[in-house]
Amino acid sequence: MAHFVLVHGSCLGAWIWRDVVQTLGEMGHTAQAIDLPSHGGETTPVNDVTLDLYAAAINRVTDADAILVGHSAGGYAITAAAERNPDRIERLVYLCAYIPEHGKSLIHLKREAEEQPLDDALDIAADRKSFRFRPDRIDALMCHDCPRGTFDTAVHLMGWQAIAPQATALTLTHASRDIPKTAIVCANDRVIPPDHQRLMARDIEHVVEMQTGHSPFFADPAGLAAHLAQIADVT
Template sequence: MAETFVLVHGAWHGAWCWAAVINQLEKLGDRAYAVDLPGHGMNRADRSKVTLESYVDSVAEFVERHDLKGVVLAGHSLGGLTISGVAAKIPARIKRVVWVTAMVALDGQPIIDPATSPLAAAMESMPERSTTIEVMGKEFLDGLANDMAPAVREYVLSALGPEPIAPLVAPIAMAPYFATGIPSSYIVCEDDQTPIAGAPNWHPFYSSRLKNPTLKFVKSGHEVMFTHPVECARALHELARGE
């Protein structure tokens, strides 16, 4: 039986980042879609007005417009903040939610505290209230691309677009997601060296915030969609089937 995937990108990315994973999922007999969040890729929404709610609404609307059911909803990195909201909004259409080396919020708290974050202050001062990835600095970029071949790194970093601030500083309601009882999974990228505040590794720092998630481990850095799309697709495929 074919599985149905909806894939949500993270900060600075767009639906384009999932192309190789979609190709691999289709080879496994599944259907897969990727969505451009507002202000990303081909979605030309005004970045100064983008919110986390608009991220959630855009994905939920996509699922409903295409009348998708039994959806395995997967989010990469910052996409983890969107997928919990989508699942809570349209739970009857969602079969499983998968965090792909992704952020998991604490209920009622933002990922970035706008009162103390220099990044938030810098983004607030910009006309679009957003920023390019270069602002994150060399340590972040090196961690993000630690296992990329030079040509892949050059392509990915050149393709990334600005990220709006509002989704980063919005309080995240996780309780409505947990109330749905939808199964949770986490794909652990074992070589993810992308710096995060408060812990050395994305797993178990973020994955431990889920309730009894099933785990899949991939020997990859943060940008698994580019460096290990075959393994990423296989992990998604197996999680969808409860393997």
């Protein structure tokens, strides 16, 4: 039996993992989905959020031999947590995620992609310290292959995302580098281009692909849970 800590990406929350948590439980595993600071039910003001706060929030709930799963921008959060507390982490799983490179921020990595599908998809706060997905773009970008009604739920629950954590470069050491890693590439992703995902995963020893868009937890939660269970067996 494996234990998973599930970490969401930009503008999302623990709510995205509901069906995956349930399915993993039915498979005999345990899983905990968390709200990062300022997301979901967590009440930290968005302008106070840092990458360090993300890492601390993850490490507070991470017990021994946990598998950390980071979706999208959550790839940076789980790596930051691993840098600070590697001994409790069995494996890092990057789910259609930004996979950190030494000395680079998430924003830096995003700008390296040949395609920029989010250029006209975000509203930036007046103080330029946070952003959110434009409601009229959420369906096409994130819910295009999801069950009916997914957009109606997402548009009400998605919130603002602090820019500071995504503008913070990570210094990578053996603390995180020595932890086994898996990348799950989503081949129909409209948020992070699949080719960019594959490029970021070029040094990952274990890479699998799903035929979904950027929200595999909605589009194919059973398939995602099955991949995670297989990853636990690899571990």
